[in-house]
Amino acid sequence: TTWQEDGGPFITLPLVYTENPLTKKHNLGIYRLQVYDSHSTGLHWQIQKGGGFHYQEAEAQGKPLPVTVFLGGPPALILAAIAPLPEDVPELVLASLLAGEKLRMTGNPLGGHRLAAEAEFALVGFAPPNERRSEGPFGDHYGYYSLQHAYPVFHVESVFHRPDAIYPATVVGKPRQEDFIIGDYLQRLLSPLFPLVMPGVRDLWTYGETGFHSLAAAVVRERYGREALVSGFRILGEGQLSLTKFLILTDTPQDLPDFPKLFEHMLARVRWETDLFVFSNVSMDTLDYTSGEVNEGSKAIMLGLGQPVRDLPREFRGELPRDVVYAEVFCGGCLVIQGVPYEREPEQAGRLAREPIFSEWPLIVLHDDVEVARSASLFLWATWTRFEPAADIYAAQTSIERHHLSYHGPIVIDARTKPGFPAELVVRDDVSAMVDKRWREYFPRGL
Known part of the structure; x- marks a missing residue:
């Protein structure tokens, strides 16, 4: 196990290869495997994953x-498995392009899929239709435990390995971990492709501090009024980007x-009445529990176009309302407030939106601890992993104009921890002490 509350041992860096039963097009993705016994594991196929789509096709045929x-292999193979490629774009081809040479493959003497010749291990088997087992909890890259749910089962029939094979693994948890660095690298590597796939998108970035899917920002064309929304919908319809919760x-x-x-640029330009769109009852990333449901929730698009429409306040002056412990500026136009726990006052965010003392601030973010305002990484993580647009955005006033919900600022985001949220990943003191001790045993001279 990696984290103390994990549901069991996990294979954390598996490169899972499948083929579409109908088209034979392949998918290579990293989907964690919970080890059940010597011959079976779970297969964590979340929504919008290529391997999961292949399984769905096979299951439909019974x-x-x-x-x-x-397990293991050329670094290019691992990067290709992580890369958020469009469905049916072959990861093995990307691996060859990254490596600068054709990926070496070899036949399986028992038949079936060809094997990556330089992999350390190859586990060969099948996932039967209509079989599910409980999988999880697992300390995940959102910085919380993903909970127990039913997933398909992988039955291992044979194992191949290199002589003196090295078992690869990774650790995920509260950002920043190894997956954060790899994700940022892949974004920079693939960013030139975005305008080719989505011509209206000039630049795009997803924020690893938020688990990548919780927040994305894009520079788009605005050659005519509201063209930006065309690109926004295009982004939300593209592969794994469709899981984006909040799009700027x-x-x-x-x-x-x-x-x-970037946020200052946006807050100086956003017109809340017309530039904030919240879409309820849509799919959401499996690892995001802010809606209280699995795979279901809401999304939002925020526009900040053209010239500034306001000067941003940069210092808070005045007397704080009751039950507000501290207030601290994150950036121009954004004030972080430390309130009372959600269980004590669930309606605090709505009340704060109507407080006259905050009327000059475009955005207020309500947190359990004002310290998040002192670090961009911490602010990103604690804000976007703890709020759901349809449930946690409040305004001083709302009205319906032409079937559009029009917000009148200030806007308040309630990013306090809510009942039912998974536990945050925190290293226990005894575990930390044991790791330090063993680290010195393994590496007495350091790395």
């Missing part, structure tokens, strides 16, 4: 899906990874 899991759109070139600067 047939088992052949599955091959590679601007028409002015920006350094998107510099979030505080």
